[in-house]
Structure formats: structure tokens, C-alpha cells
Amino acid sequence: MRNMKLLYFPGCSLKNFAQSYEKSAIAVAKELGIELVELNRWNCCGVVYGLASDSFAHYVGAFRDLIRAQQQVNETGNEYLVALCSMCYQVLSSLNYRLSIDREALDRLNRFMDDEEDYLGTIQVEHFLKILADLVGFDKIKTKVKRDLSELKIAPYYGCMLVRPKEIAIDDPEDPTIMEKLIEAVGAEPVSYPFRTECCGSYNVVVNKDVIKERTKKILGPLIKKNVDAVITVCPLCKFNLEQGLKLARDELGQSNIKILYFTELLALAIGLDDTIDKEALESLKVKIKEKNDS
Secondary structure (H helix, E strand, O other): OOOEEEEEEOOOHHHOOOHHHHHHHHHHHHHOOEEEEEOOOOOOOOOOOOOOOOOHHHHHHHHHHHHHHHHHHHHOOOOEEEEOOHHHHHHHHHHHHHHHHOHHHHHHHHHHOOOOOOOOOOOEEEEHHHHHHHHHOHHHHHHHOOOOOOOOEEEEEOOOOOOOOOOOOOOOOOOOOHHHHHHHHOOOEEOOOOOOOOOOOOOHHHHOHHHHHHHHHHHHHHHHHOOOOEEEEOOHHHHHHHHHHHHHOHHHHOOOOOEEEEHHHHHHHHHOOHHHOOHHHHHHHHHHHHHHHHO
């Protein structure tokens, strides 16, 4: 695959507090022969997918984004719409799946959006991680690695949105391995643990931080005992909650040097795209690599 263009939905978080996620993803994609073309006039997807069958007003944001993608496919020559944030992916993909099996819902939303062109249901929503696995391939990623990460112990954290529900999951909901394969591809050591698909606590960070504290203790506690160097995630909210949880649970977990970073930042570290990585995480991991190589 060479010089492939893919429509890209950034979502709100990546334009605000998760800028290193977008920056590293775009740079990594370019290195792997993909140009991520930002979706024109995108809007918030709605953040959480409405589960009520008649909650059509809740779908308007995501539906409009699918229409925008349909309007822009001539620019890329394919019908992919790529998301990075797992919550954005879950909302867009869940709606797209429902519209593919529920013609009445598709017709109703099209009638509601009377000043927009009809959505035909042809857009293929994918997560960037799935694009790397299926369109790029882990073998190609291995050829791009420039930094030796063999001394790093990395744990994947999937969270709940990327592998649930099963209809739109990018991997096995109970035992996903796609991030472990990515970690192996960049030469680091993947660390298995039982809580990698547990919920981080989501928006309880706003109303009940004790939930985040307890979730973090459950998820990261075993990894700290295993001296894991970093945890990679696919979700800005998961990253935020785990980092906050580490601070809240410091008395129970102790002072930990474990870093939480996006999977695209791990790729950027391996490929040598250092200027796209969060500076604090970059310096910490470079120190860890040096210390382990010197020991």
C-alpha cells in the first residue's frame, strides 16, 4: 500500500487536551504511506451512543458527520472514515451499523435532515488501530522501527468502547490481542494482565473521583507490581482518568513512574518521530531505555 488517503474524524478531544494523539497519529500514518485527510465541517459525534431505539435526535451529530464523509469520498477515492478516539469510533460505528440493518431508522434520519443530502449508508467507519492491522500490517510496521525498545515493558489498555458491543468491536471483546501485536511489532515486551478491558470510570471523574481512584487501583495496581514502564491507550478520557487515578491513589499504590500514553505515541517513539510525543512521557521513556541498556 502506497500513498493511500483516508478521511479522518478527529473529534473534540484531539483538538484540545489530546493534541499529541492527533499529532503522533498523523505523523505515523505519513511514515506508513497514509495521508489522513481531515473531514470537512465535522462536528461533535455526541460522545455517547444513545441506546434508546427511538432516540433519533441523539444521533443527529454523528449522522451529519457520516453525510459529510459521504460528500468528501471523491477526495480520497475510498469510503473509509477513520477515528482515533475510541468513544468517537464507538458512536460513529454503532450508528452506522444500526443504519445498515434498520432501513426505517435510515429513512427517518434522512427525512429529519431535510436540508442535507440523503445518507446512502456506504461509509465504512474504522478505528486507526484496525487500519494499521489490516491495511498496513504489522510486518510493515516492523520495517519502520528505528529505536530499540526491547527493554521496555508495555501494557495495553483497551477500555470498554473499542471492543464493545461485539457488532462493532475491532477485536475479540473478551480477549483482544491487537495492541499486544502492535507492541511486539515495535520490539517492546507486551505485558498481559486481567483488567485491560475494564472501564476506567468514564465521566465519574467529574462527580465521584473515588470511582476513578478505585478503578485505577484495580487496573494499574498489578502493572506497577510488575514494574511495567508504560501503558498504551486509545482513548483520551481513559488516559486522563488513569493519570488522575494515579495521583488520587498515590498513598495506596505508591509513587509510580509508569507512563500513560497513546498507542500512536509508542509507534512514534519506535519510528523516531520524537517531536510528536508528549514531552514528559518522551523524556521518561528515553531515560528508562538508557537505564536498562546501561544495566
